[in-house]
Amino acid sequence: MKIKDIQQQLAARGYTPGPIDGIWGRQTIAAVRRFQTRHGLEPDGVVGPLTLAALFQGAPAAAAPTPLSLTGFDDPSLVWFQEARRLIGTREKPGKGDNPEILDWASEQGLKSIYTGDDIPWCGLFVGHCVSSTLDREATPSSLLSARAWERFGIPITPTPGAIMVFWRESRGSGKGHVGFYAGEDDTGAFRILGGNQSDSVSLAWLGKDRFLGARWPATVPPPVPRSVRVARTASLSWNEA
Numbered sequence: 001m002k003i004k005d006i007q008q009q010l011a012a013r014g015y016t017p018g019p020i021d022g023i024w025g026r027q028t029i030a031a032v033r034r035f036q037t038r039h040g041l042e043p044d045g046v047v048g049p050l051t052l053a054a055l056f057q058g059a060p061a062a063a064a065p066t067p068l069s070l071t072g073f074d075d076p077s078l079v080w081f082q083e084a085r086r087l088i089g090t091r092e093k094p095g096k097g098d099n100p101e102i103l104d105w106a107s108e109q110g111l112k113s114i115y116t117g118d119d120i121p122w123c124g125l126f127v128g129h130c131v132s133s134t135l136d137r138e139a140t141p142s143s144l145l146s147a148r149a150w151e152r153f154g155i156p157i158t159p160t161p162g163a164i165m166v167f168w169r170e171s172r173g174s175g176k177g178h179v180g181f182y183a184g185e186d187d188t189g190a191f192r193i194l195g196g197n198q199s200d201s202v203s204l205a206w207l208g209k210d211r212f213l214g215a216r217w218p219a220t221v222p223p224p225v226p227r228s229v230r231v232a233r234t235a236s237l238s239w240n241e242a
Contacts, residue, residue, distance in 0.1 A: 003028070006047055006076055009055050010035060022086065024079040024134045045136070046221055047076045079134040080218070081162035084181050084194050084202070087126070091201040092118040105129040109144065121242045123147055126196025127164060127179050131218065138220045147177035150216060157217040158226035159185070165193055167211040169241060178207070178241040182215065184231035192231050198241055205238040 003022045010017040010031045018027030029045040036043040039054050047055070075081070093099045098118040105125050106115035109132065115125065128144040141149035151166050159165065159182045169176040180195020183204060190206045198205040217223045 002074065003076065003079070003082055006032075006055065009059060013055070024083060026136055029134075029136055044220065046079075048222065049077075052076060075161065077221070078162040080130045081181055081194075083130045083134050084126070087130075087196075087202045088194070088204070089202060090196070092122075092197075094200075102126075108132065109140075111145065115145065121145070121147075121197055123179050123195050123197040123241060124150060126202060127181070130181075131164075135218055135220055138218045147179040148175060148213075150179045151214050153216045154219045155217050155223065157215050157223055159191065159215045159228065160224060160226035161229060163215040163217055163226075165191060165207075165215050166213045167207050168213055169211075176242075177213070178211075180205075180207075182229075184229040185209075186231060186233040188233065190233055190237060192229075192233075193238075195241070198238060200240075205241075206233055206235055207241075208237050 003024050004020055007017040007020045007028055010028070011020065013035065015031040015035045016027070017031040018025060032047060032051065033043040033045045035055060036051055041051055041054065090101060091099065092102070102118045102122055102125070103115070105128070106112055109125070109128055124144045124147045127150060128140050131138055132140055138154070141153055143149045147166060150164055153164060157163050161182055163182040165180055165182050167178045168174065169178050178195065180193035180198070182191065183194045184192035189209045191209060191212065192204060193207050194204055196202045
């Protein structure tokens with residue numbers, strides 16, 4: 001199930017979601033809320049199982065929801081995680097200059113005067129963009145540029161697809177850290193993390209479980225039954241997240 005499928009179905013039922021572009025923006029959220037209100041569902045803007053079933057009721061088989069992927073990438077309720085996936089490959093601009101997309105994330109968060117270049121660590125900024133652009137009622141940390149500030153975000157949860165994962169960097173007592181999204185784990189002590197500023201890009205990287213500080217979940221989204229996703233690791237551990 002993709003965001004475009006949901007947008008197309010909303011449009012077909014007369015709930016204008018904005019551009020059918022696969023991006024979970026405020027127009028799509030508003031359309032979901034209108035649909036939920038009309039159908040007696042909790043108008044939270046999250047396409048959970050009940051909303052999904054109602055939205056696709058009577059739809060042609062080809063448009064019906066497909067099974068969720070093991071990684072959670074295709075789970076329509078994890079809209080912040082899908083936004084993170086969409087941005088894989090976004091990179092800092094090498095040398096002089098900055099990637100305007102990363103600077104736009106800072107402007108969205110009211111941090112234009114503070115975040116002046118993509119050479120400033122942006123893993124927290126990336127997570128902040130993914131959360132605030134898809135969950136319009138979710139509060140983000142006031143100092144979201146600090147990865148360790150995400151230890152206080154939302155509610156605690158056991159690592160599961162889409163969870164916000166916080167790690168220490170350099171040393172546990174340094175105050176420095178890294179933050180990204182759970183995308184799996186191996187059997188030898190590492191988490192697979194979808195995050196920003198990993199080798200200067202939005203990418204998948206492996207971080208040691210000995211650096212793990214905690215997992216968090218958006219307070220405005222019903223927490224799932226946590227599940228681990230086992231992935232075979234074919235790359236070394238990351239130590240380059242700044």
